[in-house]
Amino acid sequence: MDAIRTVELTKYYRTSHGTARGIEKVSLSVEQGEFCGFIGPNGAGKSTTIRTLLGLIHPTGGSAQVLGLDIETEKEKILARTGYLPSEAMFYPGMRVRDLLKLSADLRKKDCKREADALCERLQLDTARKVEELSFGNRKKVAIVCALQHEPELLILDEPTSGLDPLMQREFFEILQERNKRGTTVFLSSHILSEVQHNCTRAAIIREGRIIACDSVEALSRTSAKRVTLRGWISHGSLDGVKDLQETQDGCSFLYSGDMKALLAVLAAGEVRDLSISEPDLEEIFLNYYEEGQR
Amino acid sequence: MTLTKHELRQGRNSFAIWTAAIAVLLVICLLVFPEMKGEMESIGHLFAAMGSFAAAFGMDRLDFGSLTGFYAIECENVVGLGGAFFAALIGSSILSKEEQNGTAEFLLTHPVSRTRVVTEKLAALLLQIVVLNLIVFLTALFSICAIGEAIPWKELLLMHAACFLAQVELAAVCFGISSFLRRGGFGIGLGTTTVLYFLNLIANMSEKLNFFKYITPFGYCEGADILRNGRLNPTMLAIGLLFAGVGVAAAYLNYCRKDL
Numbered sequence: 001m002d003a004i005r006t007v008e009l010t011k012y013y014r015t016s017h018g019t020a021r022g023i024e025k026v027s028l029s030v031e032q033g034e035f036c037g038f039i040g041p042n043g044a045g046k047s048t049t050i051r052t053l054l055g056l057i058h059p060t061g062g063s064a065q066v067l068g069l070d071i072e073t074e075k076e077k078i079l080a081r082t083g084y085l086p087s088e089a090m091f092y093p094g095m096r097v098r099d100l101l102k103l104s105a106d107l108r109k110k111d112c113k114r115e116a117d118a119l120c121e122r123l124q125l126d127t128a129r130k131v132e133e134l135s136f137g138n139r140k141k142v143a144i145v146c147a148l149q150h151e152p153e154l155l156i157l158d159e160p161t162s163g164l165d166p167l168m169q170r171e172f173f174e175i176l177q178e179r180n181k182r183g184t185t186v187f188l189s190s191h192i193l194s195e196v197q198h199n200c201t202r203a204a205i206i207r208e209g210r211i212i213a214c215d216s217v218e219a220l221s222r223t224s225a226k227r228v229t230l231r232g233w234i235s236h237g238s239l240d241g242v243k244d245l246q247e248t249q250d251g252c253s254f255l256y257s258g259d260m261k262a263l264l265a266v267l268a269a270g271e272v273r274d275l276s277i278s279e280p281d282l283e284e285i286f287l288n289y290y291e292e293g294q295r
Numbered sequence: 296m297t298l299t300k301h302e303l304r305q306g307r308n309s310f311a312i313w314t315a316a317i318a319v320l321l322v323i324c325l326l327v328f329p330e331m332k333g334e335m336e337s338i339g340h341l342f343a344a345m346g347s348f349a350a351a352f353g354m355d356r357l358d359f360g361s362l363t364g365f366y367a368i369e370c371e372n373v374v375g376l377g378g379a380f381f382a383a384l385i386g387s388s389i390l391s392k393e394e395q396n397g398t399a400e401f402l403l404t405h406p407v408s409r410t411r412v413v414t415e416k417l418a419a420l421l422l423q424i425v426v427l428n429l430i431v432f433l434t435a436l437f438s439i440c441a442i443g444e445a446i447p448w449k450e451l452l453l454m455h456a457a458c459f460l461a462q463v464e465l466a467a468v469c470f471g472i473s474s475f476l477r478r479g480g481f482g483i484g485l486g487t488t489t490v491l492y493f494l495n496l497i498a499n500m501s502e503k504l505n506f507f508k509y510i511t512p513f514g515y516c517e518g519a520d521i522l523r524n525g526r527l528n529p530t531m532l533a534i535g536l537l538f539a540g541v542g543v544a545a546a547y548l549n550y551c552r553k554d555l
Contacts, residue, residue, distance in 0.1 A: 013554075054403075054404050055403070056399075056400065056403055056404070056554070056555045057554040057555065058552065058554060075408070076406045076407070076408050077406070079404060079405060079406040079407075080406035082404075084404040086400050086401075086404075088397070089401070090396060090397030090398050090400070090401065091398065091401060092301075092305060092396070092398055093396070094305070103297070103301055104401075104405065106297040107297055107298070107402075107405035107406070107407055108405060108406060146401070
């Protein structure tokens with residue numbers, strides 16, 4: 001059974017000018033026990049997809065099942081078995097962290113104290129503090145504990161690491177990996193490619209409301225290029241796989257999807273004063289996908 | 296009842312302030328009564344000179360020298376208007392504040408149906424109104440005893456019941472409106488109450504506009520009419536209950552299907 005299965009899921013929003021596209025004919029399946037990434041830039045439809053799956057918004061068309069349950073008619077059963085981490089966690093003012101965690105557990109009619117304590121300790125979260133005194137990162141930690149404390153079968157995470165420092169990000173992904181090994185399905189929405197590459201086994205890419213690729217992370221990474229930026233001079237004419245070449249006053253920048261050894265040889269032969277090789281941003285990867293699709 | 300308890304905890308400060316304010320004003324009004332009672336003659340002349348302004352508040356039809364007459368004007372305005380503002384303010388914000396403060400996502404990604412959310416919030420709203428009215432009613436009883444007057448049970452119960460029902464009606468109507476809002480219900484709550492209060496004043500001043508009394512809950516709260524008839528106007532009450540029913544039904548229908 002799939003943990004998440006959508007068939008041509010569509011959402012159009014009503015606006016003052018008519019309708020605006022949220023997502024269009026999104027067909028996606030995430031197997032149980034899978035660690036699946038969901039990549040796309042802001043406004044691509046990631047949150048719309050997630051909010052539709054969780055019943056916060058109603059689909060305009062298509063259908064979806066979560067844990068084998070229909071999102072329209074069995075919403076409460078889905079939510080009882082799901083943990084959700086929003087991109088921006090907002091809580092009730094005046095409440096202490098421990099009261100908020102208790103409220104979340106009470107709404108689920110579960111005693112989650114033991115798990116909550118363990119998670120708070122690992123994430124170094126002070127439960128005596130009031131939520132409005134917390135930094136963005138600490139509010140995120142509260143949201144993480146709320147999402148995980150009832151040990152759900154499915155975790156839906158919407159840009160989970162924004163606001164967390166690198167050490168906390170590492171701890172957080174360790175927790176997720178542990179949960180995943182115990183059978184929890186993780187559906188991770190992010191626009192940080194490395195996050196998905198390091199943790200997910202499969203990923204779907206969404207752009208302008210449509211799924212444009214869905215494959216194993218390995219396969220997706222192979223098709224993605226690197227952004228090479230350098231100061232100095234190289235003979236890039238002999239390199240295959242150079243795209244989006246931009247010459248600057250004292251160097252150049254280009255997308256490279258060819259053989260890495262060939263690139264290193266060209267760099268070594270040139271006069272390079274400064275060099276950075278980074279992952280391209282998602283727009284560049286999408287460009288890459290579209291170009292491949294057009295070919 | 297988790298959500299109801301949570302709602303009551305969230306609103307406890309506002310509830311305490313409103314209840315204390317209404318109760319204290321009521322006590323002050325009643326403590327002033329013995330002094331006013333002795334100056335009735337001059338006050339009577341003053342009201343006569345006020346013309347339609349006195350009529351607006353029903354002062355032309357009441358004996359200001361009796362406790363019930365005094366209570367119908369001074370105290371019922373404090374309880375009626377104060378309670379109505381409180382009911383309208385919490386009614387108009389109790390649903391919309393979740394979206395305004397961004398907490399709707401937190402709440403509705405827990406396994407609670409929207410019907411349950413509306414029901415528990417409505418329960419919290421009504422509970423606050425009930426408790427506020429009980430405290431205010433008990434305060435009135437103690438204050439009347441303290442100034443050495445006999446308690447006019449029937450009149451007092453009728454006037455307080457009218458105020459309570461008006462608050463329930465206003466809260467229910469604002470609750471319905473709240474389900475359509477994404478932010479800032481306070482202005483609508485304040486505005487609705489103020490407009491409805493003035494509609495009653497206008498209805499008191501003009502025979503032609505007397506039908507306004509059937510629209511505003513302050514119509515059946517009018518102390519002068521309650522004392523004269525010895526009962527609440529059943530037609531106005533029925534219309535009020537209908538408005539309240541429409542408000543609650545709108546809240547359920549809209550909140551359960553809206554995108555959050």
